[in-house]
Amino acid sequence: MSGTQNNVFRACARDVVLALLGQPNKAMSTRDELRFGSRGSLSIDLKKGVWHDHEAGNGGGVLELVMREKSLGQSDAAAWLRDGGFIPDRERQLKPKPRIAEAYDYVSAEGEVLFRVLRMVPKDFRQQTPDGRGGWKWGAKNARKVLYRLPQVLEAVRAGKTIWIVEGEKSVHALETAGLTATCSPGGAGKWRQEYNAALEGADVVVLPDNDSAGKKHADDIVKALSAVAGRIRILGLPDLAPKGDVFDWLRNGGSAIDLERLADGVRNAEAARSGDVDLAAYPPTEDGIALAFEARFKDQLRFDHNAGSWFEWTGSHWKREETQLAFHWCRTIARELVAVHDDAKAAVTMARAGSARGVEALARSARAFAVTSAVWDTEPFLLGTPDGTVDLRTGQLRPARQDQYVTRLTSVVPAETPECPLWEQFLWEATGADRESIRFLRAWCGYCLTGDTREHALAFIYGPGGNGKSVFLNTVAALLGDYASTAAMETFTTSGVDKHSTDLAMLRGARLVTASETEEGRPWAEARIKQLTGGDPVTARFMRQDFFTYKPHFKLMIVGNHMPILHSVDDALRRRFNIIGFTHKPQAPDPMLEEKLRAEQPAILRWMIDGCLDWQMNGLVRPQAVLKATEEYFAEQDVLGQFLEACCIVSPEREEVGKTLYGAWVEFAKAAGDDPGSSKRFSSSLQKRGFLRCRGAKGTHDQRGFRGLELKPMRWADAS
Secondary structure (H helix, E strand, C coil): CCHHHHHHHHHCHHHHHHHHHCCCCCCCCCCCEEEECCCCCEEEECCCCEEEECCCCEEEEHHHHHHHHHCCCHHHHHHHHHHCCCCCCCCCCCCCCCEEEEEEEEECCCCCEEEEEEEEECCEEEEEEECCCCCEEECCCCCCCCCCCHHHHHHHHHCCCEEEECCCHHHHHHHHHCCCEEECCCCCCCCCCHHHHHHHCCCEEEECCCCCHHHHHHHHHHHHHHCCCCCEEEECCCCCCCCCCCHHHHHHCCCCHHHHHHHHHCCCCHHHHHHHHCCHHHCCCCHHHHHHHHHHHHCCCEEEECCCCEEEEECCCCEEEECCCHHHHHHHHHHHHHHHHHCCHHHHHHHCCHHHHHHHHHHHHCCCCCEECHHHCCCCCCEEEECCEEEECCCCEEECCCHHHCCCCCCCCCCCCCCCCHHHHHHHHHHCCCCHHHHHHHHHHHHHHCCCCCCCCCEEEEECCCCCCHHHHHHHHHHHHHHHEEECCHHHCECCCCCCCCHHHHCCCCCCEEEEECCCCCCEECHHHHHHHHCCCCEEECCCCCCCEEECCCCEEEEEECCCCECCCCCHHHHHHEEEEECCCCCCCCCCCHHHHHHHHHHHHHHHHHHHHHHHHHHCCCCCHHHHHHHHHHHHHHCHHHHHHHHHEEEEEEEEEEHHHHHHHHHHHHHHCCCCCCCHHHHHHHHHHCCCEEEECHHHCCCCEEEEEEEECCCHHHHHC
8 A cells, every 4th residue: 555545544543443443442542543442453554554453453544444334345435435525536626525524412411312413524514403303304494402511410410510612513522522521502603602601501611612703702602692691601722722622632633631731720700801891990899889880781691589588580581580599699709809909908898798698689689770570571462482482373483582571481483484294294184083064173273372462261171082193283382382381180170168278279370281181080171160261360379388369361271181071050151161172083003102202393383373373363262163063962961951851841932831840851861960969048049040030929829939941741849849
């Protein structure tokens, strides 16, 4: 092999080895030698471009490694290297076909794979998302974006370890090999999002920018975003780094974790960068002065809710309740900075006390820039918060979030640009028995649930035998709504004979969708509560050991169950509220993983729901025949009094019946039907609601009270008097 050829193979050794063998044994590898296997028996000398298998006792160069791992002859192995873009094709000078060199999975805090970044050969980066069938589809525009190695980052933050932020996944792994915890944002420089900040709350952060203008700007952007979140943040420019170089290059050229930590210790906290617009020298080193400086610095980032007794922090997408005493931490930080500016030893001693910081925070709570009440939050019913902005539900457009919208809740995903969700549509097609009208109604209902509007005064009850998709539908919609959805116990809406604490209602404040499931057979609806919760009437409730408060419900009820609860009253007010939706069609091929697969379509399903919201605003809830029929059948079945009137009475204006006789007949009929007859007073009230008039001297008696407009049929009831 010529020297030129050897140089070519040596130059591509690292990429070839990683493509063939994956990640090395990090504990046993070094900058110039990679080790593979649990005992490191396969070694790769990257400087020489050779390998040696210590167990098999053989070795060779890059070409021989390809031949061994791919079971190829020499010419085919060389072709594999050329086709993969590892070496140039000097004969044909063809552009090599892109090939995946490395895949980097981005996972949620719970370990769910959200998307992955692919490093390609020739050098390029692409993204994929799970297709819901165990494979991948190209693109990740609508995937929820998170920091790389998020679970490891969260664990390290809790342990008080330093988090090193770099620009690419390759550098993250290089730092991990060195024993450090590192992360990056997907897309590299210029792609930092506000929603990444929460993971680094209170963390000690060091940013390692690439040595170019884009890298430096990216570092500044991160400092600006994290300065009000991180416990400490520093920018470390690496010494002797070549132009456009990164920490991966720096480590490969001899740098170490110890060197990085030593260099970082000498860097001043970059938090000071955020104070450039606040002249601390203008404020005296007193509690009042520090509170004023605190207000000047954080007036756009904090609010204090005097009803909730909590600070709220602006995240870039919404106002989030702060539960880690961040405001207190910032008070202490700004106190130290202000005292340092004034170089006042006496003030420094005073301000060092935690009580002083508490005093500053207490003063700040009443500052006009911060002080609000719970009445300011989420007041616009047609604004929908998402991780990437606010959707105007009147137009369906996604716009940048603003502080003055005072949104505190977010959906779980960002809506896609188009509602392309074939798996979801196929699921609904089967669940509804291919009923297009029912699918349109479900879409409009889901869109209505996105809003804080309750004008329809309606609830949806989805019934059917098990395995027909009820829970899949409910869980998917609730998951999409994220913070806007709440789950309630079914006992909240049915009678149980036991008075429940009003906490169950307090928990529903602010929700736009409330779900419940699995009704118990034979349990009646709590009809008065159903009317109250769906009618827009104010609700008074309280949390345990707290004061009562009153709120107006913004939520819609969606309940699923195999059994429909009993209705004692079938008046028009309840008829208007109920929408009975049957999921009675078995899927052709039941898929136990369907709910999991639908996660990949969540952004598109959310857009489908937004389109349904626009349809609802234009046309209302257009109830299909299937819903009208199912609802009518349900009320007819529940109308035991109506059945009694039809079976046992002659209804005519000139007819009369003695009340006592009528009630006795009703009691016997109701018990036979398995229903609670109730008191004679309730029976009398129910008859009057149906238009029957009270009268004296019924059926020619002298003083018997009764009803006009009906008479018992000539059966055994006649002897009951």
